[in-house]
Amino acid sequence: MKIGIISAMSEELEPLLTAMNLEEQHTKATMTFNKGSLWGKDVIAVVSGIGKVNAAICTQILASEYDVDCVINVGVAGGIGKDIYPGDVVIGDTLVEHDMDATQFGYKHGQIPRLDTFDFKSDAKLIEIAKKACENLPEINSFVGRIASGDEFVANIDRIKWLSETYDAISCEMEGASIAHVAYLNKIPFVVIRSISDNANNGASMDYEKFIPVAIKNSTTILENMIKNI
Numbered sequence: 001m002k003i004g005i006i007s008a009m010s011e012e013l014e015p016l017l018t019a020m021n022l023e024e025q026h027t028k029a030t031m032t033f034n035k036g037s038l039w040g041k042d043v044i045a046v047v048s049g050i051g052k053v054n055a056a057i058c059t060q061i062l063a064s065e066y067d068v069d070c071v072i073n074v075g076v077a078g079g080i081g082k083d084i085y086p087g088d089v090v091i092g093d094t095l096v097e098h099d100m101d102a103t104q105f106g107y108k109h110g111q112i113p114r115l116d117t118f119d120f121k122s123d124a125k126l127i128e129i130a131k132k133a134c135e136n137l138p139e140i141n142s143f144v145g146r147i148a149s150g151d152e153f154v155a156n157i158d159r160i161k162w163l164s165e166t167y168d169a170i171s172c173e174m175e176g177a178s179i180a181h182v183a184y185l186n187k188i189p190f191v192v193i194r195s196i197s198d199n200a201n202n203g204a205s206m207d208y209e210k211f212i213p214v215a216i217k218n219s220t221t222i223l224e225n226m227i228k229n230i
Contacts, residue, residue, distance in 0.1 A: 001230060003038075004068035005045040005223070006058055008075050008175050011212055013047050015220045020045065028065065029057050035066070039227045044068060048175065052097070052151050055175035059182035070126060071190040072226065073179045074219040076211075079199030080160055081143065081170035086199070087214050089140055089222065091130045092147035092192035094119040095177040096167050099150030109166060110148075112181075119146070120180035123189035126230075130191055133225035140218055145170035147192055149177030171196065195219055 007013040020043065022036040031054075034045045044066045048058035055073075062068045077090060084090065096110045096119045103109050111118050127144065134142035148169035154160055163169045176192035183190035195215035 001070075002042045002044065002066065002068045003227060003230060004059075004062040004066065004071040005043060006048050006055065006062070006071060006073045006175075006179060007046075008048055008050050008055065010047050012075050012216060012219060013045055015216055016045050016223065028061050031058055031061070033061065033066065039224055041227050041230060043227070051174055052149065052178035056178040056182050059179045060186070063182065063186040063188055068188065070123065070230070071179060071183050071188055072126070072223065073176055073190070073192045074223060075173065075175065075194055076197050076215050077147065077171045077173035077194035078154060078160075079171055079196040080148075080164050081145065082199075084143055084170060084196055084199055085141070086196055086211060087140055087218070088196045089134055089137075089142040089218055090147065090171040090194045090196060091127060091134070091142060091144045092122055092171070092176055092180075092194070093127055093144050094121050094146045095180040095192060096120075096146065096148050096169070097150060097177045097181070098148040098163055098167060098169070098172070099152060117184065120177060120184045122180070122191040126189055126191035126226075129226050129229050130193055130222065132229065133222045136225050137218065137221055143170055147176050147194065148172045149174060193219065193222060
């Protein structure tokens with residue numbers, strides 16, 4: 001079992017690299033792919049960079065060059081669901097690309113033309129493993145639902161409400177759906193897990209510098225529990 005782990009930012013991956021028994025490093029498309037073992041499993045961990053294109057390129061390299069058996073994406077996201085607050089964790093069971101608009105051709109907003117699916121569904125087994133991992137963190141709340149991704153930093157309350165009404169999304173960010181898209185095309189199981197930094201829908205926010213250590217702690221603990229049980 002080879003597990004691909006993708007984070008958009010280096011801060012999110014640093015604790016994993018510290019815990020990892022590093023065997024090899026290779027740079028492709030300016031991304032450093034760290035290959036080794038982590039908690040008894042073979043892992044390739046990489047920082048993709050921010051945005052859908054970076055994340056898609058990264059995922060395809062994991063598929064083509066490293067032949068990973070599954071992909072886990074962890075990182076930070078904004079909340080949409082009104083009951084979701086900073087420090088909570090969202091497990092994406094389905095993901096959509098909210099900036100895909102081919103409605104002029106009769107497609108539903110978010111539908112990628114000529115693709116046989118509207119959303120990308122995370123692997124059921126990986127979702128269950130992630131849920132159980134979150135149960136080992138009683139100090140945080142976790143939610144399962146749709147994540148909407150796009151090349152847009154969403155801060156406008158009207159836009160957030162639109163994402164909720166249009167997609168029934170509970171969180172939004174900038175990479176997850178593109179990772180899911182590539183994993184879907186390559187028939188690779190995946191799951192996206194996000195720590196919530198803010199939620200304009202309920203007025204909740206946390207100072208970014210204070211939040212990052214919380215997000216890193218949560219994601220690292222969740223990943224450790226997950227990897228041990230994959």
